[in-house]
Amino acid sequence: MEKSINTFWQGLVEAIRLIGNGDSGLVEIVVLSLRVSGLALLLSTLIGVPLGAALGLGRFIGRKLVIALMYTGMGFPPVVVGLFVYLLLSRSGPLGSLDSPLVPPLFTPGAMVIAQCIIAFPLVAGFTMAAVMGVDPQLRQQVQSLGATAWQTTLTVLAEARIGVMVAIIAGFGGIISEVGAVMLVGGNIEGRTRVLTTAIVLETRQGNFELAMALGLILLGIAFFINVIMLRLQGKTFDS
């Protein structure tokens, strides 16, 4: 007991020192995490925002089914997504066996981006759908009456729901930056290539490198905290208006 408490405080002090020194191994891991999750988020936004807008504003056959699938996706265990992507991308899998330059091999950042994108885009779509459905339905007719095309009407509704759409994007980021199971499976936690914050924490803790694990944990906490602060501020804005 005594020892573990000491380990905790020593770890914390050492972690802060590592962060303060800008330890190169640490920086590499942080940069890769942000790059992978950032790219996955960009793709998720490009898919999720139009999908959410279509589901929230459109009326088409199969809409209910797509919404049901999207809700399933929002609550899907990330590690199972990882498993699917693993099987798809493995050499004998349906995508991996194509040997196409568009399909990233397993244990690469590209594979991690795909897994994270699949985890995040239903979140982005779901929150975007809720946001556009919250816009006054009569606004669409008013905007059309002022001469908007269908396309301009949709863009105007998205602009009205802009705070909710930003919340959707940030929620997507929160869902992937702290995810460990899927990136562990498809990335393989290879040092210098696919090691990100979460997988590094797992490894360093197992190996007893508590200082480094703690430093990584603090950074991840900081990112998560930053995300939540932005979310709260944005949501505060919606409630004020």
Next chain:
Amino acid sequence: MNNTASSVPCYALEAVTKTYGGRRVLDIAGLEVRPGEVLALVGPSGSGKSTLLRLLNFLEPPTSGRIRFMDGDYGPDQPVPLAVRRRVTTVAQRPILLNRSVWANIRFGLGLRGERDGDGRVDAALAQVGLAALARQPARTLSGGEAQRVALARAMVIEPDVLLLDEPTANLDPYNVGVIEDTVRTLNRDRGMTAMLVTHNVFQARRLAHRVALILEGRLVEVADVHVFFEAPRDPRTAAFVRGEMVY
């Protein structure tokens, strides 16, 4: 008052109906709207006034019948070209403003049309409705009357040929009613803008309209010059409406 009787009609409706879920809510045998006139549309709630305005704004097609407008003739299946639809706009009872500044709201219709230099018109419209001082304010901070004046200014900057007004002054105080009526009158007189005004206010119809139409249960009962409508209506139901005896 303009003498517009001899001109080609701005709208001509023939056997126009609108059905929702099997229920026919509009059944207009014929109606002409003359260019440059203010036509008031009166009638009880649920009689189809707003539905008629939606058809005239080409936001929905009729279920059957023809709507002639300018040079075109549109039925249930004719898509109305964007350029035609853009010659008409509606100011609704509830001002639905965008969550932007007052100025950006009024500029909105010009942006849709890709017009780069309409800022002067925006300023002129703001001045017309007496809101120049509030240009930079967020639209959602406005009072109901100010918001409706912004909605009217937003409609006038796009310089429509036809302005449809759906109970634009319901629930407003006399000052705001006055500003809105003055603006509509000015647009009609100085720019020849045709207007169709749905109102429950008989005095407002008298103040603004050249002609008045009464609609009951989706059908036009009588369309007449304003003096005839109020002083010598032909239909007993119009007479009852004018005397305030129509219960609804």
